[in-house]
Structures are given as structure tokens and as C-alpha cells.
Amino acid sequence: MLLGWKSLSILILAFLTTALAFMAGCAKELQTCTNVAKDQRASFMAPLVRYPVYIIPDKGTSQGDGFTDAEIGSIAGTVREWNTVGQKLFGHDLFRLGPPGAVPEGLRNGDPHDCRQSIGDQTRFYVVRETNTDRWAALGFNASIPGATIRCSAGAELSQQVIYLNPNLVNANQFSSVVLHELGHAAGLDHSCMSGAGKPDYVGCDKIKPGHPYQLAVMFPSLTRGNESVDPEIKDTLKPNDSERTQCLYNPQQ
Numbered sequence: 001m002l003l004g005w006k007s008l009s010i011l012i013l014a015f016l017t018t019a020l021a022f023m024a025g026c027a028k029e030l031q032t033c034t035n036v037a038k039d040q041r042a043s044f045m046a047p048l049v050r051y052p053v054y055i056i057p058d059k060g061t062s063q064g065d066g067f068t069d070a071e072i073g074s075i076a077g078t079v080r081e082w083n084t085v086g087q088k089l090f091g092h093d094l095f096r097l098g099p100p101g102a103v104p105e106g107l108r109n110g111d112p113h114d115c116r117q118s119i120g121d122q123t124r125f126y127v128v129r130e131t132n133t134d135r136w137a138a139l140g141f142n143a144s145i146p147g148a149t150i151r152c153s154a155g156a157e158l159s160q161q162v163i164y165l166n167p168n169l170v171n172a173n174q175f176s177s178v179v180l181h182e183l184g185h186a187a188g189l190d191h192s193c194m195s196g197a198g199k200p201d202y203v204g205c206d207k208i209k210p211g212h213p214y215q216l217a218v219m220f221p222s223l224t225r226g227n228e229s230v231d232p233e234i235k236d237t238l239k240p241n242d243s244e245r246t247q248c249l250y251n252p253q254q
């Protein structure tokens with residue numbers, strides 16, 4: 001995806017979910033969430049059912065390296081960032097980082113969209129590290145996608161989810177930005193605007209100008225990769241729009 005107002009290379013932080021479940025989740029939130037602009041009212045998915053939810057980072061196997069200590073430190077920082085917002089808005093942590101664990105083989109070699117796999121539940125999910133080019137492609141991601149969150153829902157309720165990260169596809173300084181973004185999906189936020197045309201209650205990204213709160217948000221769907229004249233774009237703290245939407249999803253009455 002290339003937005004018209006940017007000529008630099010763009011990387012996409014993919015978001016994938018089961019469409020029907022997504023719609024059901026939206027309808028439920030639309031009834032209660034009035035403190036978010038109308039053009040973002042369809043930008044929600046099923047929230048976490050209970051929290052904090054435990055995150056199991058990939059410890060690696062013969063097929064994958066697992067996260068480095070520095071990457072684990074970055075993930076821990078993004079968990080703290082989301083929890084700070086959760087505590088402030090509704091008095092709870094959203095996530096808790098558990099010790100690294102062995103990732104089920106099906107998450108490396110199977111169809112990540114197969115919601116019949118037992119790949120976690122409402123209380124815990126895996127974060128998979130995959131840097132092998134062929135396996136990344138086999139999972140359905142291209143080189144412009146450094147991270148993806150796949151959620152499975154039963155009705156309007158989240159049943160399980162998994163995050164995939166490929167640190168090789170991002171500047172090392174941008175790794176935290178990617179993880180922070182994916183944890184936003186894991187919490188139930190869709191993008192701050194919709195890639196493509198948009199719809200009345202979910203504005204298209206091509207309508208958003210640089211500097212707009214939706215573009216500044218961590219949950220904007222792309223980051224500038226940067227080049228020799230422009231630094232890589234960093235978004236490693238949550239922005240007002242991210243907080244407002246989190247409040248809408250978890251504490252809509254306030």
C-alpha cells in the first residue's frame with residue numbers, strides 16, 4: 001500500500017481477522033461507544049474477555065531462533081505502555097509478559113487462519129518470531145509486512161489470537177513501534193483509519209492528512225521505513241487517539 005501523500009517506501013502492519021466475527025464485534029460496540037468520532041465507530045473488534053492476558057514470546061526451536069534478549073526487552077516495554085494506559089483508563093493491566101515458551105508447530109508451518117487450532121485461548125496467546133523468508137511468505141505475509149495479528153472470534157467474543165513478527169523486515173529502532181501496534185490489535189483496536197475507500201463510520205486513510213490525530217496514532221496502518229534522507233518513523237508511545245479508542249472499548253461510559 002502506498003498512500004498518495006508519501007513518496008517514501010511504506011511498510012504495512014498487517015491486520016487480519018475473521019470478517020464476520022469482526023462485524024459482530026463492531027455492532028455491539030456501536031451501541032455504547034459515543035465518545036469517539038463517528039468515522040471511527042466501526043474501528044473496533046472484540047475486546048479482551050478478561051485481563052491481563054498472558055503473552056508467550058517465542059523461545060525458538062530448531063526451526064526458528066526465538067526472540068533475542070533485546071527484543072524481549074522491547075516487548076516488555078510495549079506491555080508496560082499498554083498497561084499504563086489501561087490502569088489510567090479503567091484500572092487494569094491489559095497484558096502480562098510470561099516466560100518464553102515453545103510455539104506450537106502449526107503456528108510456524110500451518111495455516112495461521114485456521115481457528116480450529118488450539119493456539120491459546122482468552123487468557124494467553126503466542127507471539128511468534130519468524131525471519132525465514134520462505135516461511136514468512138508461506139504464512140501469507142510479504143516483505144512489506146513486519147508484523148501481523150490474527151484473531152479468531154466466536155460470535156462477538158474473542159476466542160484466541162496470535163501475533164507474528166519478523167524483525168528482519170524492520171529497522172531495529174522500529175521494532176517497538178511494530179509490537180506496540182500489534183498489541184493494539186490484540187487488545188481489540190482495528191486501525192485508526194481504513195486502508196482503501198473507507199465507509200461512513202470508518203474513514204479511509206487516503207482522507208487523512210499528515211499530522212491528523214488518526215495519522216499520528218500508533219494504530220495508523222503504516223509506518224515510513226525511511227531512507228538515506230529521512231529517518232525511520234518511530235511510534236513507541238501511545239497517542240491520544242489510541243487512548244481515546246481504548247477507553248471507548250473498555251470503559252465507554254466514562
Ligand SMILES: [Zn+2]
Binds near residue numbers: 013014181185221
Ligand atoms: Zn495493523
